[in-house]
Amino acid sequence: MASDPASRISTGALSAIFDETKPQIHEPIVQCVQIKPLPPQQNSQERYRAVFSDITNYVQTMLATQANSFVTSGVLRRGCFVKLKGFQANSVKGKKILIIFDLEVLQDLGEAEKIGEPKPLENKMEEEEKPQPTTISSNGFYGSKIQGAQGQVASRAQPRPSLNPGHATMYPIEALSPYCHKWTIKARCTNKSPIKTWQNKNSGGKLFSVNLLDDSGEIRATGFNDQCDALYDLFQEGGVYYISSPCRVQIAKKQFSNLNNDYELTFERDTVVEKAEDQSDVPQVRFNFTTIGDLQSVEKDTTTDVIGVLKDAGEINQIVSKTTSKPYNKRELTLVDNTGFSVRLTVWGSTALDFNIPPEAVVAFKGVKVSDFGGRSLSLLSSGSMTADPDIEEAHKLRGWYDAQGRDENFNSHASLSNAATSTMKADNFKTVAQVREEQLGMSEEAVYFSLKATVIYIKQENVSYPACLSEGCNKKVTELDPGQWRCERCDKTHPRPEYRYIMLINVSDHTGQLWLSCFDDVGRLMMGTSADQLTELRENDEKAAGELFQNANCRTWNFRCRAKIDHFGDQQRVRYQVSSAKPMNYSEEASRLADMINSYSIV
Structure with missing residues:
Protein backbone atom coordinates (compact mmCIF):
# COMPACT_ATOMS: atom_id res chain seq x y z
CA MET A 1 0.00 0.00 0.00
CA ALA A 2 1.39 3.39 -0.98
CA SER A 3 2.46 5.72 1.84
CA ASP A 4 0.46 8.81 2.65
CA PRO A 5 2.00 11.47 0.35
CA ALA A 6 1.59 14.29 2.89
CA SER A 7 3.64 12.35 5.45
CA ARG A 8 6.51 11.96 2.99
CA ILE A 9 6.83 15.68 2.13
CA SER A 10 9.86 17.37 3.72
CA THR A 11 7.97 20.10 5.55
CA GLY A 12 10.05 23.25 6.00
CA ALA A 13 12.83 22.07 3.68
CA LEU A 14 12.45 24.94 1.18
CA SER A 15 12.84 27.60 3.84
CA ALA A 16 15.90 25.81 5.23
CA ILE A 17 17.64 25.89 1.85
CA PHE A 18 17.79 29.68 2.17
CA ASP A 19 18.46 29.78 5.92
CA GLU A 20 21.64 28.02 7.00
CA THR A 21 20.66 28.11 10.69
CA LYS A 22 17.86 25.59 10.08
CA PRO A 23 18.30 21.79 9.82
CA GLN A 24 19.15 20.80 6.25
CA ILE A 25 17.58 17.98 4.23
CA HIS A 26 19.93 16.63 1.57
CA GLU A 27 17.28 15.53 -0.98
CA PRO A 28 13.95 17.09 0.05
CA ILE A 29 10.63 15.69 -1.15
CA VAL A 30 8.16 18.31 -2.39
CA GLN A 31 4.94 18.57 -4.40
CA CYS A 32 4.81 20.13 -7.87
CA VAL A 33 1.91 22.60 -7.88
CA GLN A 34 2.52 24.35 -11.21
CA ILE A 35 4.51 23.99 -14.47
CA LYS A 36 4.75 26.65 -17.16
CA PRO A 37 7.02 27.20 -20.16
CA LEU A 38 9.17 30.31 -19.99
CA PRO A 39 8.75 32.92 -22.76
CA PRO A 40 10.77 31.73 -25.78
CA GLN A 41 14.20 33.30 -26.23
CA GLN A 42 15.92 33.72 -29.56
CA ASN A 43 18.34 30.99 -30.54
CA SER A 44 17.80 29.00 -27.33
CA GLN A 45 16.09 25.84 -26.17
CA GLU A 46 12.70 25.86 -24.50
CA ARG A 47 12.85 26.34 -20.73
CA TYR A 48 10.31 25.52 -18.02
CA ARG A 49 9.38 27.08 -14.71
CA ALA A 50 7.94 24.95 -11.90
CA VAL A 51 6.51 25.81 -8.49
CA PHE A 52 7.26 23.34 -5.69
CA SER A 53 5.61 23.19 -2.27
CA ASP A 54 6.68 21.64 1.03
CA ILE A 55 3.19 22.28 2.54
CA THR A 56 4.56 25.21 4.59
CA ASN A 57 6.01 27.24 1.72
CA TYR A 58 6.22 27.26 -2.04
CA VAL A 59 9.06 28.57 -4.24
CA GLN A 60 9.55 29.40 -7.90
CA THR A 61 12.10 27.20 -9.69
CA MET A 62 13.64 27.02 -13.13
CA LEU A 63 14.47 23.66 -14.67
CA ALA A 64 17.93 23.36 -16.22
CA THR A 65 17.73 22.24 -19.84
CA GLN A 66 18.93 18.72 -19.01
CA ALA A 67 15.78 18.35 -16.89
CA ASN A 68 13.44 19.33 -19.75
CA SER A 69 12.79 15.67 -20.56
CA PHE A 70 10.85 15.27 -17.29
CA VAL A 71 8.30 17.78 -18.64
CA THR A 72 8.29 16.83 -22.32
CA SER A 73 7.86 13.13 -21.49
CA GLY A 74 4.89 13.92 -19.25
CA VAL A 75 6.50 12.41 -16.14
CA LEU A 76 6.63 15.73 -14.25
CA ARG A 77 3.03 16.95 -13.91
CA ARG A 78 1.03 19.19 -11.66
CA GLY A 79 0.19 17.39 -8.43
CA CYS A 80 3.02 14.83 -8.55
CA PHE A 81 5.65 14.36 -5.83
CA VAL A 82 9.31 14.97 -6.47
CA LYS A 83 12.66 14.35 -4.78
CA LEU A 84 15.05 17.26 -5.49
CA LYS A 85 18.43 15.61 -6.12
CA GLY A 86 20.43 18.51 -7.55
CA PHE A 87 19.67 22.18 -7.20
CA GLN A 88 21.18 25.63 -6.96
CA ALA A 89 19.64 28.21 -4.64
CA ASN A 90 20.02 31.91 -5.38
CA SER A 91 19.03 34.93 -3.36
CA VAL A 92 19.50 37.94 -5.62
CA LYS A 93 18.12 41.36 -4.58
CA GLY A 94 15.96 39.59 -2.03
CA LYS A 95 14.24 37.29 -4.54
CA LYS A 96 14.58 33.60 -3.80
CA ILE A 97 14.69 31.12 -6.68
CA LEU A 98 15.88 27.54 -7.20
CA ILE A 99 17.51 26.17 -10.33
CA ILE A 100 16.85 22.44 -10.59
CA PHE A 101 19.58 20.29 -12.17
CA ASP A 102 18.27 16.84 -11.28
CA LEU A 103 15.13 15.38 -9.74
CA GLU A 104 13.25 12.12 -9.30
CA VAL A 105 9.48 11.87 -9.74
CA LEU A 106 8.16 9.55 -7.01
CA GLN A 107 5.61 7.67 -9.07
CA ASP A 108 4.73 5.36 -6.17
CA LEU A 109 3.13 8.37 -4.45
CA GLY A 110 0.92 9.12 -7.43
CA GLU A 111 -0.67 12.57 -7.81
CA ALA A 112 -2.93 14.72 -5.66
CA GLU A 113 -4.55 18.11 -5.42
CA LYS A 114 -2.40 20.78 -3.75
CA ILE A 115 -1.79 19.71 -0.16
CA GLY A 116 -2.22 22.40 2.51
CA GLU A 117 -2.09 26.16 2.01
CA PRO A 118 1.60 26.89 1.45
CA LYS A 119 2.75 30.51 1.61
CA PRO A 120 5.42 32.10 -0.59
CA LEU A 121 8.89 32.32 0.87
CA GLU A 122 9.58 35.80 2.25
CA ASN A 123 11.24 37.72 -0.57
CA LYS A 124 12.61 40.57 1.53
CA MET A 125 15.94 39.92 3.15
CA GLU A 126 16.63 41.47 6.54
CA GLU A 127 18.54 44.71 6.04
CA GLU A 128 21.24 43.61 8.39
CA GLU A 129 21.50 40.21 6.73
CA LYS A 130 24.66 39.83 4.70
CA PRO A 131 24.27 38.56 1.12
CA GLN A 132 24.65 34.80 1.02
CA PRO A 133 26.73 33.03 -1.61
CA THR A 134 25.00 30.78 -4.09
CA THR A 135 24.36 27.35 -2.60
CA ILE A 136 24.69 24.33 -4.82
CA SER A 137 23.62 20.80 -4.04
CA SER A 138 24.10 17.91 -6.43
CA ASN A 139 26.68 15.36 -7.48
CA GLY A 140 29.76 17.19 -8.62
CA PHE A 141 28.73 20.55 -7.12
CA TYR A 142 29.98 21.97 -3.84
CA GLY A 143 27.77 23.59 -1.25
CA SER A 144 28.20 26.58 1.01
CA LYS A 145 29.45 26.13 4.56
CA ILE A 146 26.85 26.07 7.32
CA GLN A 147 27.57 27.25 10.84
CA GLY A 148 26.16 24.69 13.25
CA ALA A 149 24.62 25.33 16.67
CA GLN A 150 27.84 24.45 18.49
CA GLY A 151 29.94 26.54 16.09
CA GLN A 152 31.09 23.54 14.10
CA VAL A 153 31.22 23.92 10.33
CA ALA A 154 29.19 21.42 8.30
CA SER A 155 28.75 21.24 4.54
CA ARG A 156 25.49 21.05 2.65
CA ALA A 157 27.12 19.25 -0.24
CA GLN A 158 30.42 18.06 1.15
CA PRO A 159 32.81 20.77 -0.12
CA ARG A 160 36.35 19.77 -0.83
CA PRO A 161 38.81 20.50 1.97
CA SER A 162 41.10 23.50 1.57
CA LEU A 163 44.75 23.80 2.46
CA ASN A 164 44.05 26.67 4.80
CA ALA A 276 47.69 22.77 -4.05
CA GLU A 277 49.44 19.72 -2.65
CA ASP A 278 47.04 17.34 -4.40
CA GLN A 279 47.51 17.90 -8.14
CA SER A 280 45.67 14.82 -9.39
CA ASP A 281 41.97 15.54 -8.84
CA VAL A 282 41.64 18.35 -11.41
CA PRO A 283 41.36 17.61 -15.17
CA GLN A 284 44.32 18.44 -17.39
CA VAL A 285 42.61 20.24 -20.27
CA ARG A 286 39.21 20.37 -21.96
CA PHE A 287 38.78 20.39 -25.74
CA ASN A 288 35.90 21.04 -28.13
CA PHE A 289 37.30 19.57 -31.33
CA THR A 290 36.35 20.35 -34.91
CA THR A 291 37.44 17.63 -37.34
CA ILE A 292 39.73 18.70 -40.17
CA GLY A 293 37.10 17.70 -42.71
CA ASP A 294 34.54 20.05 -41.10
CA LEU A 295 36.81 23.12 -41.23
CA GLN A 296 35.54 24.11 -44.68
CA SER A 297 32.15 25.01 -43.21
CA VAL A 298 33.50 26.82 -40.13
CA GLU A 299 33.13 30.59 -40.37
CA LYS A 300 36.32 32.53 -41.07
CA ASP A 301 37.96 33.97 -37.90
CA THR A 302 36.21 31.45 -35.64
CA THR A 303 38.32 30.08 -32.78
CA THR A 304 38.19 26.30 -32.29
CA ASP A 305 40.20 23.23 -31.20
CA VAL A 306 41.62 20.57 -33.54
CA ILE A 307 43.44 17.28 -33.20
CA GLY A 308 45.37 15.44 -35.89
CA VAL A 309 48.45 13.48 -36.82
CA LEU A 310 51.48 15.67 -37.56
CA LYS A 311 52.30 14.76 -41.16
CA ASP A 312 54.99 17.38 -41.69
CA ALA A 313 56.70 20.25 -39.82
CA GLY A 314 58.26 22.96 -42.01
CA GLU A 315 61.38 24.95 -41.37
CA ILE A 316 61.41 28.09 -39.25
CA ASN A 317 60.73 31.25 -41.27
CA GLN A 318 60.56 34.93 -40.45
CA ILE A 319 58.13 37.50 -41.76
CA VAL A 320 58.00 41.26 -41.21
CA SER A 321 54.67 42.83 -40.25
CA LYS A 322 53.46 45.40 -42.76
CA THR A 323 51.93 47.54 -40.00
CA THR A 324 54.55 47.41 -37.22
CA SER A 325 57.67 46.46 -39.28
CA LYS A 326 58.50 43.95 -36.53
CA PRO A 327 59.87 40.50 -37.44
CA TYR A 328 57.88 37.41 -36.44
CA ASN A 329 59.02 33.78 -36.40
CA LYS A 330 56.64 31.23 -37.88
CA ARG A 331 56.56 27.52 -38.67
CA GLU A 332 53.98 25.75 -40.81
CA LEU A 333 52.70 22.32 -39.80
CA THR A 334 50.56 19.88 -41.77
CA LEU A 335 47.90 17.91 -39.87
CA VAL A 336 45.75 15.01 -41.12
CA ASP A 337 42.91 13.04 -39.59
CA ASN A 338 40.53 10.19 -40.41
CA THR A 339 38.15 12.44 -42.40
CA GLY A 340 40.64 12.20 -45.28
CA PHE A 341 41.64 15.87 -45.16
CA SER A 342 44.84 17.74 -44.39
CA VAL A 343 45.21 21.31 -43.15
CA ARG A 344 48.04 23.80 -42.78
CA LEU A 345 48.51 25.13 -39.23
CA THR A 346 50.92 27.97 -38.38
CA VAL A 347 52.62 28.40 -35.01
CA TRP A 348 54.35 31.63 -34.06
CA GLY A 349 57.10 33.16 -31.92
CA SER A 350 58.75 31.02 -29.27
CA THR A 351 56.34 28.15 -30.01
CA ALA A 352 57.71 28.04 -33.56
CA LEU A 353 61.35 28.36 -32.42
CA ASP A 354 61.09 25.66 -29.73
CA PHE A 355 58.90 23.25 -31.71
CA ASN A 356 60.34 19.72 -31.40
CA ILE A 357 57.37 17.34 -31.79
CA PRO A 358 58.33 14.46 -34.10
CA PRO A 359 56.36 13.68 -37.28
CA GLU A 360 53.50 11.16 -36.95
CA ALA A 361 52.77 12.24 -33.37
CA VAL A 362 49.14 12.97 -32.49
CA VAL A 363 48.86 16.64 -31.51
CA ALA A 364 45.89 18.43 -29.94
CA PHE A 365 45.63 22.20 -30.39
CA LYS A 366 43.44 24.39 -28.20
CA GLY A 367 42.60 27.89 -29.42
CA VAL A 368 43.34 28.01 -33.17
CA LYS A 369 41.94 30.66 -35.49
CA VAL A 370 40.32 29.57 -38.76
CA SER A 371 41.48 31.50 -41.84
CA ASP A 372 40.41 31.27 -45.49
CA PHE A 373 43.82 32.19 -46.93
CA GLY A 374 44.29 29.72 -49.81
CA GLY A 375 41.37 27.67 -48.58
CA ARG A 376 40.89 26.84 -44.90
CA SER A 377 44.04 27.13 -42.78
CA LEU A 378 44.72 27.49 -39.07
CA SER A 379 46.82 29.70 -36.82
CA LEU A 380 47.63 29.00 -33.16
CA LEU A 381 46.69 32.04 -31.06
CA SER A 382 48.95 33.42 -28.35
CA SER A 383 46.37 32.29 -25.77
CA GLY A 384 46.24 28.79 -27.30
CA SER A 385 48.20 25.66 -26.46
CA MET A 386 49.27 22.35 -27.98
CA THR A 387 49.71 18.91 -26.44
CA ALA A 388 51.57 16.02 -28.05
CA ASP A 389 50.08 12.51 -27.70
CA PRO A 390 47.49 13.50 -25.06
CA ASP A 391 45.92 10.70 -23.05
CA ILE A 392 42.38 11.24 -24.38
CA GLU A 393 39.96 9.08 -26.35
CA GLU A 394 40.20 11.13 -29.56
CA ALA A 395 43.99 10.79 -29.63
CA HIS A 396 43.87 7.01 -29.09
CA LYS A 397 41.37 6.63 -31.94
CA LEU A 398 43.55 8.68 -34.30
CA ARG A 399 46.63 6.67 -33.36
CA GLY A 400 44.84 3.40 -34.07
CA TRP A 401 43.50 4.68 -37.40
CA TYR A 402 46.86 6.08 -38.54
CA ASP A 403 48.84 2.95 -37.65
CA ALA A 404 46.26 0.68 -39.31
CA GLN A 405 45.65 2.58 -42.56
CA GLY A 406 46.17 6.33 -42.35
CA ARG A 407 49.91 6.26 -42.94
CA ASP A 408 49.39 5.12 -46.54
CA GLU A 409 46.35 7.28 -47.42
CA ASN A 410 46.21 10.29 -49.73
CA PHE A 411 44.59 13.39 -48.26
CA ASN A 412 42.45 16.16 -49.73
CA SER A 413 43.57 19.72 -49.13
CA HIS A 414 41.15 22.48 -48.19
CA ALA A 415 42.97 24.70 -50.66
CA SER A 416 41.20 22.88 -53.52
CA LEU A 417 37.85 23.43 -51.85
CA SER A 418 38.07 27.15 -51.10
CA ASN A 419 34.85 27.87 -52.94
CA ALA A 420 32.94 24.84 -51.65
CA ALA A 421 30.84 26.85 -49.23
CA THR A 422 29.39 28.92 -52.08
CA SER A 423 28.97 26.08 -54.55
CA THR A 424 25.65 25.23 -56.16
CA MET A 425 23.06 24.12 -53.64
CA LYS A 426 21.79 20.67 -54.44
CA ALA A 427 18.08 20.03 -54.31
CA ASP A 428 18.39 17.10 -51.93
CA ASN A 429 20.17 19.35 -49.38
CA PHE A 430 17.24 21.77 -49.11
CA LYS A 431 15.26 21.58 -45.91
CA THR A 432 12.23 23.40 -44.59
CA VAL A 433 12.34 24.92 -41.09
CA ALA A 434 10.02 22.15 -39.90
CA GLN A 435 12.36 19.48 -41.30
CA VAL A 436 15.36 21.10 -39.60
CA ARG A 437 13.57 20.79 -36.26
CA GLU A 438 11.92 17.41 -36.82
CA GLU A 439 15.16 15.81 -38.01
CA GLN A 440 16.98 17.47 -35.10
CA LEU A 441 19.77 18.67 -37.36
CA GLY A 442 22.84 19.55 -35.35
CA MET A 443 21.78 17.65 -32.22
CA SER A 444 24.60 15.12 -32.63
CA GLU A 445 28.23 15.97 -31.92
CA GLU A 446 28.92 16.24 -35.67
CA ALA A 447 28.07 19.40 -37.62
CA VAL A 448 25.31 19.07 -40.23
CA TYR A 449 25.02 21.20 -43.37
CA PHE A 450 21.82 22.08 -45.19
CA SER A 451 20.30 24.62 -47.58
CA LEU A 452 17.28 26.70 -46.64
CA LYS A 453 15.01 28.93 -48.72
CA ALA A 454 13.58 31.48 -46.31
CA THR A 455 12.50 35.10 -45.96
CA VAL A 456 14.09 37.53 -43.50
CA ILE A 457 11.39 38.76 -41.13
CA TYR A 458 13.50 40.37 -38.39
CA ILE A 459 17.06 41.63 -37.97
CA LYS A 460 18.24 42.21 -34.42
CA GLN A 461 19.64 45.76 -34.53
CA GLU A 462 21.41 45.65 -31.16
CA ASN A 463 25.04 44.50 -31.37
CA VAL A 464 24.76 44.08 -35.14
CA SER A 465 28.52 44.67 -35.52
CA TYR A 466 31.71 44.88 -33.50
CA PRO A 467 34.86 47.04 -33.71
CA ALA A 468 37.62 44.91 -35.28
CA CYS A 469 41.39 45.26 -35.53
CA LEU A 470 42.75 46.96 -38.65
CA SER A 471 45.70 44.56 -38.96
CA GLU A 472 45.50 42.36 -42.03
CA GLY A 473 44.01 38.97 -41.25
CA CYS A 474 43.38 39.72 -37.54
CA ASN A 475 39.72 40.84 -37.17
CA LYS A 476 39.83 40.47 -33.37
CA LYS A 477 37.63 42.83 -31.37
CA VAL A 478 39.41 45.97 -30.15
CA THR A 479 38.77 48.05 -27.03
CA GLU A 480 38.63 51.84 -26.90
CA LEU A 481 41.08 53.08 -24.26
CA ASP A 482 40.81 56.79 -25.07
CA PRO A 483 39.39 58.76 -28.01
CA GLY A 484 41.44 57.71 -31.03
CA GLN A 485 43.07 54.83 -29.13
CA TRP A 486 41.74 51.34 -29.96
CA ARG A 487 43.79 48.47 -28.53
CA CYS A 488 44.09 44.97 -30.02
CA GLU A 489 45.17 42.43 -27.42
CA ARG A 490 46.12 39.83 -30.02
CA CYS A 491 48.37 42.14 -32.06
CA ASP A 492 49.52 44.00 -28.94
CA LYS A 493 49.14 47.40 -30.60
CA THR A 494 46.87 50.44 -30.76
CA HIS A 495 44.97 51.78 -33.78
CA PRO A 496 43.46 55.23 -34.33
CA ARG A 497 40.14 53.66 -35.31
CA PRO A 498 38.54 50.21 -35.73
CA GLU A 499 36.95 48.52 -38.73
CA TYR A 500 33.41 47.44 -37.88
CA ARG A 501 32.36 43.92 -38.95
CA TYR A 502 28.91 42.31 -38.95
CA ILE A 503 27.80 39.71 -36.38
CA MET A 504 24.11 39.72 -37.32
CA LEU A 505 21.37 37.66 -35.72
CA ILE A 506 18.36 37.30 -38.04
CA ASN A 507 15.00 35.57 -37.82
CA VAL A 508 13.88 33.88 -41.03
CA SER A 509 10.63 32.18 -41.98
CA ASP A 510 9.21 29.79 -44.53
CA HIS A 511 5.75 28.25 -44.77
CA THR A 512 6.57 25.76 -41.99
CA GLY A 513 8.06 27.93 -39.25
CA GLN A 514 10.75 30.34 -38.07
CA LEU A 515 14.46 29.96 -37.28
CA TRP A 516 17.20 32.18 -35.81
CA LEU A 517 20.38 32.31 -37.91
CA SER A 518 23.81 33.81 -37.15
CA CYS A 519 25.49 35.74 -39.97
CA PHE A 520 29.00 37.14 -40.21
CA ASP A 521 30.59 39.94 -42.18
CA ASP A 522 30.42 38.64 -45.77
CA VAL A 523 26.75 37.67 -45.48
CA GLY A 524 25.93 40.85 -43.57
CA ARG A 525 27.40 43.05 -46.33
CA LEU A 526 25.36 41.17 -48.93
CA MET A 527 22.09 41.45 -47.02
CA MET A 528 22.46 45.07 -45.87
CA GLY A 529 23.96 46.35 -49.11
CA THR A 530 26.65 48.28 -47.24
CA SER A 531 29.61 47.65 -44.96
CA ALA A 532 29.28 47.60 -41.18
CA ASP A 533 31.63 50.61 -41.07
CA GLN A 534 29.29 52.64 -43.25
CA LEU A 535 26.23 51.47 -41.33
CA THR A 536 27.81 52.47 -38.00
CA GLU A 537 28.60 55.95 -39.31
CA LEU A 538 25.08 56.30 -40.70
CA ARG A 539 23.50 55.29 -37.37
CA GLU A 540 25.55 57.98 -35.60
CA ASN A 541 24.56 60.73 -38.06
CA ASP A 542 21.13 59.77 -39.38
CA GLU A 543 19.23 57.18 -37.35
CA LYS A 544 16.20 57.40 -39.63
CA ALA A 545 18.24 56.55 -42.75
CA ALA A 546 19.87 53.66 -40.92
CA GLY A 547 16.43 52.38 -39.93
CA GLU A 548 15.40 52.42 -43.57
CA LEU A 549 18.39 50.20 -44.44
CA PHE A 550 17.19 47.61 -41.92
CA GLN A 551 13.65 47.96 -43.25
CA ASN A 552 14.81 47.40 -46.84
CA ALA A 553 16.72 44.28 -45.79
CA ASN A 554 13.55 42.77 -44.31
CA CYS A 555 11.05 40.68 -46.28
CA ARG A 556 13.68 39.52 -48.77
CA THR A 557 13.97 35.84 -49.68
CA TRP A 558 17.36 34.13 -49.88
CA ASN A 559 18.85 30.71 -50.41
CA PHE A 560 20.96 30.16 -47.31
CA ARG A 561 23.72 27.60 -46.87
CA CYS A 562 23.73 26.74 -43.17
CA ARG A 563 25.70 24.77 -40.63
CA ALA A 564 23.97 23.29 -37.57
CA LYS A 565 26.14 22.37 -34.61
CA ILE A 566 25.38 21.87 -30.95
CA ASP A 567 27.04 24.32 -28.56
CA HIS A 568 27.68 23.58 -24.90
CA PHE A 569 27.28 26.24 -22.21
CA GLY A 570 28.02 24.65 -18.86
CA ASP A 571 25.05 22.40 -18.09
CA GLN A 572 23.11 23.72 -21.06
CA GLN A 573 23.32 22.87 -24.72
CA ARG A 574 21.65 24.37 -27.76
CA VAL A 575 21.90 24.14 -31.52
CA ARG A 576 23.47 27.07 -33.31
CA TYR A 577 22.48 27.67 -36.93
CA GLN A 578 25.25 29.55 -38.73
CA VAL A 579 25.01 30.96 -42.28
CA SER A 580 28.13 30.23 -44.34
CA SER A 581 26.78 31.81 -47.55
CA ALA A 582 23.64 33.38 -48.97
CA LYS A 583 22.39 33.86 -52.54
CA PRO A 584 19.54 36.10 -53.68
CA MET A 585 16.60 34.17 -55.07
CA ASN A 586 17.07 33.21 -58.73
CA TYR A 587 13.52 32.40 -59.81
CA SER A 588 14.55 30.47 -62.91
CA GLU A 589 16.79 28.16 -60.86
CA GLU A 590 14.13 27.88 -58.16
CA ALA A 591 11.47 26.89 -60.71
CA SER A 592 13.76 24.19 -62.09
CA ARG A 593 14.48 22.90 -58.58
CA LEU A 594 10.81 22.69 -57.71
CA ALA A 595 10.03 20.97 -61.05
CA ASP A 596 12.72 18.37 -60.35
CA MET A 597 11.25 17.85 -56.88
CA ILE A 598 7.77 17.31 -58.33
CA ASN A 599 9.11 14.85 -60.90
CA SER A 600 10.90 12.89 -58.19
CA TYR A 601 7.55 12.42 -56.44
CA SER A 602 5.65 11.42 -59.59
CA ILE A 603 3.86 8.08 -59.49
CA VAL A 604 5.06 5.66 -62.17
Missing part, protein backbone atom coordinates in the same frame (compact mmCIF):
# COMPACT_ATOMS: atom_id res chain seq x y z
CA PRO A 165 41.22 26.77 7.36
CA GLY A 166 40.83 30.42 6.42
CA HIS A 167 39.68 29.53 2.91
CA ALA A 168 36.14 30.67 2.09
CA THR A 169 33.43 28.55 0.50
CA MET A 170 34.75 26.09 -2.10
CA TYR A 171 33.08 26.76 -5.44
CA PRO A 172 33.11 25.11 -8.86
CA ILE A 173 34.16 27.56 -11.57
CA GLU A 174 30.79 27.44 -13.31
CA ALA A 175 29.09 28.75 -10.14
CA LEU A 176 31.15 31.95 -9.99
CA SER A 177 29.28 35.16 -10.70
CA PRO A 178 29.36 38.79 -9.54
CA TYR A 179 26.82 37.78 -6.86
CA CYS A 180 29.34 35.47 -5.15
CA HIS A 181 31.25 37.08 -2.29
CA LYS A 182 33.49 34.71 -0.35
CA TRP A 183 34.75 31.73 -2.31
CA THR A 184 37.70 29.54 -3.19
CA ILE A 185 38.25 27.58 -6.38
CA LYS A 186 40.68 24.76 -6.97
CA ALA A 187 41.80 24.85 -10.59
CA ARG A 188 44.56 23.86 -12.98
CA CYS A 189 46.46 26.52 -14.92
CA THR A 190 46.18 25.33 -18.53
CA ASN A 191 47.74 28.39 -20.15
CA LYS A 192 49.84 31.36 -19.02
CA SER A 193 50.42 34.32 -21.33
CA PRO A 194 53.68 36.26 -21.57
CA ILE A 195 53.75 39.58 -19.71
CA LYS A 196 52.39 42.29 -21.99
CA THR A 197 52.88 46.03 -21.68
CA TRP A 198 50.84 48.96 -22.94
CA GLN A 199 51.41 52.67 -23.18
CA ASN A 200 49.13 55.54 -24.16
CA LYS A 201 48.99 59.29 -23.57
CA ASN A 202 47.74 59.06 -20.01
CA SER A 203 49.08 55.83 -18.56
CA GLY A 204 50.96 52.62 -19.06
CA GLY A 205 51.30 49.28 -17.38
CA LYS A 206 51.67 45.55 -17.73
CA LEU A 207 49.47 42.50 -17.43
CA PHE A 208 49.34 38.74 -17.81
CA SER A 209 46.50 36.23 -17.91
CA VAL A 210 45.97 32.57 -17.08
CA ASN A 211 43.30 30.06 -18.08
CA LEU A 212 41.95 28.11 -15.10
CA LEU A 213 40.14 24.75 -15.36
CA ASP A 214 38.23 22.47 -12.99
CA ASP A 215 35.65 19.71 -13.41
CA SER A 216 32.85 22.18 -14.08
CA GLY A 217 34.39 24.62 -16.55
CA GLU A 218 37.09 27.16 -17.45
CA ILE A 219 37.63 30.82 -16.68
CA ARG A 220 40.23 33.44 -17.59
CA ALA A 221 41.98 35.44 -14.87
CA THR A 222 44.11 38.56 -15.37
CA GLY A 223 46.65 40.31 -13.15
CA PHE A 224 47.71 43.93 -13.67
CA ASN A 225 50.86 45.76 -12.54
CA ASP A 226 51.53 44.84 -8.84
CA GLN A 227 49.50 41.62 -9.16
CA CYS A 228 51.46 40.81 -12.32
CA ASP A 229 54.73 41.12 -10.33
CA ALA A 230 53.41 39.12 -7.39
CA LEU A 231 51.71 36.23 -9.20
CA TYR A 232 53.40 35.72 -12.56
CA ASP A 233 56.20 33.43 -11.33
CA LEU A 234 53.84 31.55 -9.00
CA PHE A 235 51.61 30.31 -11.80
CA GLN A 236 53.07 27.49 -13.89
CA GLU A 237 51.24 25.78 -16.74
CA GLY A 238 49.93 22.42 -15.55
CA GLY A 239 49.98 23.39 -11.86
CA VAL A 240 46.91 23.22 -9.59
CA TYR A 241 46.10 26.17 -7.32
CA TYR A 242 43.65 27.44 -4.74
CA ILE A 243 42.46 30.95 -5.61
CA SER A 244 40.40 32.80 -3.00
CA SER A 245 38.42 36.01 -3.00
CA PRO A 246 38.69 38.97 -2.82
CA CYS A 247 39.03 38.55 -6.57
CA ARG A 248 36.79 40.49 -8.93
CA VAL A 249 34.25 38.50 -11.02
CA GLN A 250 33.12 40.48 -14.05
CA ILE A 251 31.59 40.08 -17.51
CA ALA A 252 34.14 38.44 -19.82
CA LYS A 253 35.80 40.48 -22.56
CA LYS A 254 35.30 37.96 -25.34
CA GLN A 255 37.78 39.71 -27.62
CA PHE A 256 40.59 38.61 -25.31
CA SER A 257 39.53 35.01 -24.62
CA ASN A 258 38.26 31.92 -26.41
CA LEU A 259 36.89 30.26 -23.26
CA ASN A 260 33.22 29.37 -22.96
CA ASN A 261 32.45 31.43 -19.87
CA ASP A 262 30.36 34.58 -19.48
CA TYR A 263 32.62 35.80 -16.67
CA GLU A 264 36.31 36.36 -16.00
CA LEU A 265 38.46 37.11 -12.94
CA THR A 266 40.72 40.03 -12.12
CA PHE A 267 43.29 39.48 -9.38
CA GLU A 268 43.17 42.12 -6.64
CA ARG A 269 45.67 43.21 -4.02
CA ASP A 270 44.41 40.76 -1.37
CA THR A 271 43.65 37.83 -3.67
CA VAL A 272 45.12 34.63 -2.18
CA VAL A 273 46.78 32.14 -4.53
CA GLU A 274 48.31 28.93 -3.14
CA LYS A 275 49.70 25.89 -4.92
